[in-house]
Amino acid sequence: MTQKPLPTGAGILATTLPMPDYGKAPELSRDDRLEWYRLMYLTRKFEERTYQSYQTGLIGGFCHLYNGQEAVAAGTFAAITEADPVITAYRDHAHGLMRGIRPGPAFAELYGRATGIVKGKGGSMHYFNVDKQMWGGHGIVGGQTALGLGLAFATKYLGEQRVCFCYMGDGAVNQGAFHESLNLAQLMKIPVIYVIENNMYSMGTAVERHSAPVELYKRASGYDMLGVRAEAQDFDQVREIAWTLAERARKENLPAILELMTYRYRGHSMSDPQYYRSKDEVEEYRKFDPVEILRNRILSEGTVNEKDLEALEDKVRKEVQEAHEWALASPYPSQSEIYTDIYA
């Protein structure tokens, strides 16, 4: 097994074209920053409860956890507004929770209940919350990259000056739909940012075993596109970089690839015994925990004291436990639901 690069704190590691300069991202208010921390912490606790629920048989089918990658979703979402569409693959719990899905309907979906965010028809891989421009939750690797292109195309067609962030794993970079989307995005000047969440493994296949060029941001070069590789355990760094790319997309209708180097602590899915990596490797990465990094920074800045932060965390843990119980007490969908929502 090849040694994985550990975070250095450098932020941007490499680009295919000079990084554009739009100045600094607007400062986040203390409360907004604290809210992003809360959402990251909520996601972590939600996933921990999900892990337990899966182990005890409450969740069927596939289930992919986000532990370790929280600063990717949070940092990039914090760079745009809730009017900007986002879309992702099946490791989608964080994207859902950070775009307005309450933990109750999120758990209820995992448990296949009528109160689930998509009525028990989608499950773990298909969280949608269109009211907050969260367009899924998609199960086929790379399939969502063309949809993200279409969402972004529509915003441009309507003159909205929005940007679509389309998320994907590192394993999606070899799918045809992704390459077709890159070509169309650059050719047609469509404001879409492809965020590659590079957690080093495509299921159990390490990057160097699945991609001829292991520097995935360089896929942009083949399409004269801007590609950026950056570290992704630091919320503030991620936000700053994502903001610059979003500004460029809004102002110039230019797409980009943002390859964010991250790490998942859990297996690919719940059925993964992780033969392909060592426990030591995982422990090394846990030292660069994105939730801890933001927590420590907030405390060191002195804008929030430890007691208040612990109170916030207590509240989140309670919310997660209550949401889990509420979801478990929710009814299953009625049989008649099989035949609804097929046609509009």
Add this chain to the structure above:
Amino acid sequence: MSKIAYRDAVRDAMSEEMARDSRVFLIGEEVAQYNGAYKCSKGLLDKFGPDRVIDSPISEAGFAGLAIGAAMYGLRPIAEFMTFSFSFVAFDQIVNNAAQIRYMSGGQIKIPLVFRGNSGGGHQIGATHSHAPEAIYSSFPGLKVVVPAFAADAKGLLKSAIRDDNPVLVIENEALYGRESEVPEGEYLTPIGKANVLQPGTDLTIVTHGRSCWTVLEANQELLKMGIRAEIIDLRSIKPLDWPTVFASVRKTHRLVCVDETKPFAGVSSQVAAEVQRACFDHLDAPILRVTSVEAPMPFSSALEDECIPNVARIIEAVKQVVA
């Protein structure tokens, strides 16, 4: 009522709907500057400009997915496949995304989208370019599938498809683009899900659709000379299918021949035969026969190809057996 070519009816439908609704746009290979590989979009670029009539590179998965994403967001795209045989390159986008995202999102999303284009064999374009995919796509809940045979329906079904809030596949046919038939003046819409009785009759029912309608009508000239009066039904819409019209006809004539260009295994005729024997079992006086494409890839040689899609001789032979 004036006679116009099928391809012009397709163009009129798109032009009228684009003028009516600014959310409607056309994307596909060669649809803009080339005016369409089959000239179905002739003049549309000049009329609506490059923001709404968009040449795509040869990139079916890419532009199909783009169209689906745009439809999710509220636009009403028309995506043209130069031929539906190429739609298989975009199969994942169509069957996983267009067909199922509404369901998987618990009804949060509508996908008002048209995929349209040429299909079918008979032009010596080989096995890869000659697919009749309507049966395949009809097996995916969430999609609607229509196959216009005449200019009036080429216009009317396409206009209905553009206004529909679901993904609708409008499957046209190269052999029909140049054929002229009557189209009512002014606004004309064909409802999706309604079959059309092309000729009332009493001796048997022939259920057909698409290009095969023309072949059946040609065979009908012979049948009339033989004193056989067939009730001929053009399904027009495969999904949803107008079962009441089919069942009512079979209950009247007691005999059924199905004619269509899909394959014999799990084709449209297979489905019609299965449903009719279930719903009309006591009314049938003869086995249901099917005249379809054959269980082989489409060969190139015209001597072979003519035998591989439904032709007049095979239709007459089947009818003779059923009315005997």
